[in-house]
Amino acid sequence: MNLAQPLHELTDLSPGLAEFRQAVVAGLSASPKTLPCKFLYDVEGSRLFDRICELPEYYPTRTELALLRARAGEIAALAGSGAALVEFGSGAGVKIRLLLAALRDPALYVPVDISREHLAAAARGLAQDFPELPILPVCADYTAPFALPVPPGMAPRRRVGFFPGSTIGNFTPEEATAFLRVTARLLGPGSLMIVGADLPKDPAVLLAAYDDAAGVTAAFNLNLLRRINRELGAGFDLSAFRHEARWNAAESRMEMHLVSRRAQVVPLGEASFRLAAGESIHTENSYKYGIEAFIRLGESAGYRALKVWTDPAGLFSIHALEVPG
Numbered sequence: 506m507n508l509a510q511p512l513h514e515l516t517d518l519s520p521g522l523a524e525f526r527q528a529v530v531a532g533l534s535a536s537p538k539t540l541p542c543k544f545l546y547d548v549e550g551s552r553l554f555d556r557i558c559e560l561p562e563y564y565p566t567r568t569e570l571a572l573l574r575a576r577a578g579e580i581a582a583l584a585g586s587g588a589a590l591v592e593f594g595s596g597a598g599v600k601i602r603l604l605l606a607a608l609r610d611p612a613l614y615v616p617v618d619i620s621r622e623h624l625a626a627a628a629r630g631l632a633q634d635f636p637e638l639p640i641l642p643v644c645a646d647y648t649a650p651f652a653l654p655v656p657p658g659m660a661p662r663r664r665v666g667f668f669p670g671s672t673i674g675n676f677t678p679e680e681a682t683a684f685l686r687v688t689a690r691l692l693g694p695g696s697l698m699i700v701g702a703d704l705p706k707d708p709a710v711l712l713a714a715y716d717d718a719a720g721v722t723a724a725f726n727l728n729l730l731r732r733i734n735r736e737l738g739a740g741f742d743l744s745a746f747r748h749e750a751r752w753n754a755a756e757s758r759m760e761m762h763l764v765s766r767r768a769q770v771v772p773l774g775e776a777s778f779r780l781a782a783g784e785s786i787h788t789e790n791s792y793k794y795g796i797e798a799f800i801r802l803g804e805s806a807g808y809r810a811l812k813v814w815t816d817p818a819g820l821f822s823i824h825a826l827e828v829p830g
């Protein structure tokens with residue numbers, strides 16, 4: 506491998522149309538109806554998510570960015586010099602810039618994301634700003650096993666996982682434990698895992714963050730139906746659905762739903778799906794973990810909790826976990 510060429514070709518392991526179709530048919534056949542949130546992120550979904558990050562109601566992005574700015578030096582000290590960084594759900598690649606700027610001689614950056622074009626564009630932007638850094642983007646569903654494209658002959662001192670954005674909250678606690686176990690194996694003994702996790706707070710703040718006044722989150726949620734129409738030839742009438750954000754106190758999670766405005770039948774190829782008026786399709790969970798609950802989650806997956814940082818208002822947390830060596 507030619508390391509003089511820092512931005513390498515994207516490894517494409519993204520789910521194909523057959524997998525997408527199977528997941529959609531299974532979700533719409535279930536009761537209650539559901540769709541996997543990973544499919545919210547096509548080109549338009551990723552663009553809309555980036556707009557959400559800029560919204561006044563969406564406190565997580567600016568809060569986590571401020572925390573990272575304040576703590577990047579401490580995180581870099583834990584990572585040590587010559588680390589290989591693996592970012593799960595790397596999106597626009599904004600937050601990693603703060604870590605990359607603080608790290609000493611990072612050996613490699615592997616951004617992993619399911620949204621291919623967005624990932625490729627973000628990797629190109631990073632390659633311009635960090636011309637010396639080898640960048641090896643992987644388009645994959647990180648819930649399925651995949652291999653890290655570490656170039657032969659490269660022996661990074663430490664592998665460092667980075668999972669910001671409270672994306673871990675999109676998993677159920679059982680799925681989150683399974684995911685953390687997979688990442689512990691992927692990164693290996695002695696590795697560090699930096700995870701951003703949203704904290705429980707006033708439901709009014711959460712409801713505004715997931716149902717903004719400008720309607721960007723609604724457009725993000727509805728875009729999933731547009732994607733299913735375009736890629737799978739379904740017949741969703743988008744005007745017959747409305748976005749709804751719900752706080753589920755029993756589960757400590759925000760939920761996004763698409764609620765059918767009327768009784769309707771939606772065709773999808775040979776299949777069709779009946780929805781009653783008011784019936785919902787559950788599209789996303791965002792679990793909120795207190796500090797202790799998140800530490801227990803990490804420990805249940807075999808990690809050792811090293812450090813946790815929170816912002817002064819107690820909105821968001823960043824955990825440093827270690828895979829025992």
Ligand SMILES: C[S@@+](CC[C@H](N)C(=O)[O-])C[C@H]1O[C@@H](n2cnc3c(N)ncnc32)[C@H](O)[C@@H]1O
Pocket residue numbers: 542543546551554558566593594595596597598600617618619620645646647648669670671672
């Ligand atoms: C909530 S956004 C966070 C983006 C960014 N890390 C941030 O902090 O702003 C989730 C990101 O994870 C990606 N993603 C969601 N599910 C995924 C999956 N199963 N496999 C890989 N990437 C996924 C999305 O494409 C998106 O970029």
